[in-house]
Amino acid sequence: MIRGLIFDVDETLVYYEGYTLKSWYEEVGRPAMERLGVVLDWETFRRIVKGELSRRYVERFGIDHVEFWKAMDRANRAYRERLLREGKIKPFPDVEALGELRNLGLKLAAVSNASQDNTELVLGAFGLDKHFDVVFGKDYSYLDGVKPSPYLVNKALNALNLKPGEVLLVGDSSNDVLAGKNAGIKTVNVTRFERVDGADHYVENLWELVELVKKMLGT
Incomplete structure (x- = not known):
């Protein structure tokens, strides 16, 4: 039962x-790194973000990895604030479906590889935070716990007091699908941009997700 x-x-x-991601690297990430005296080429940066390299990799440049990623997140915060002012961050039209899922009596969590404050900034900007029982961004105490690691997903499970078999993980990327699989959770790929191999279910939008959940609940 979901x-x-x-x-x-x-x-x-x-x-x-x-x-x-590459445009962000060029506009925001690389200048922020250069201010720290660190230069990661695009391919190395991509591999770190995708979880192929540890976030501790940057310590070979003589900088604490936690302080490095906090500085990157401060730069990302300024970037997101600017985009919000310019109206360039937008909710998808179907996010109203979150309210319908709440009406079905479901618990909801949001989990992001962005920092806690950057995640809360974006959700709060559009009033989406009201739909969630818990919100988790990346954990500075364990930076390699970002998706595709199951670490943040397991944090959400514990906070919701739910078992893996009682939950669906909903996302757009391969990291989301892998994080769900690594946590023993069935996954739903929202195919807004691409169809990710390995998901348990596929929907084109969140209203299709509502219908999928209703079928699972027998309502």
């Missing part, structure tokens, strides 16, 4: 006009 859902945030609930 009793809860864990949602990714970026590109699942909200989107960023003109955003790609």
Whole structure:
């Protein structure tokens, strides 16, 4: 029996006009690193973000990895605040479906690889935070716990007091699907941008998710 859902945030609930990871690296990430005296080439940065390299990798440059990623997140905060002012961060039209899922009596969590404050900033900007029982961004005490690691997903499970078999993880990326699989949770790929191999279910939007959940609940 499904009793809860864990949602990714970026590109699942909200989107960023003109955003790609590489464009963010060029505009925000690389200048922030250079101010710290660290230069990661694009491929190395991509591998760290995708979880292929440890976030401790940066310590070979003589900087504490926690302080490095906190500085990157401060730069990301300024970037997100600017995009919000410019109207370039927007919720998908179907996010109203979150209210319908709440009406079904389900517990909801949001889990993001962005920092806690950056995640709360974006959810709060559109009033989406009201739908969630818990919100977790990356944990500075264990930075390698970002998706595809199951660490943050397990934190959400514990906070919701639910078992893996009682939850669906909903996201847009391969990291979301892998994080769900690694936590023993069935996954739903929202195919806004691509169809990710390995998901248990596929929906085009969150209203289709509502119908999927209703079928699972027998309502």
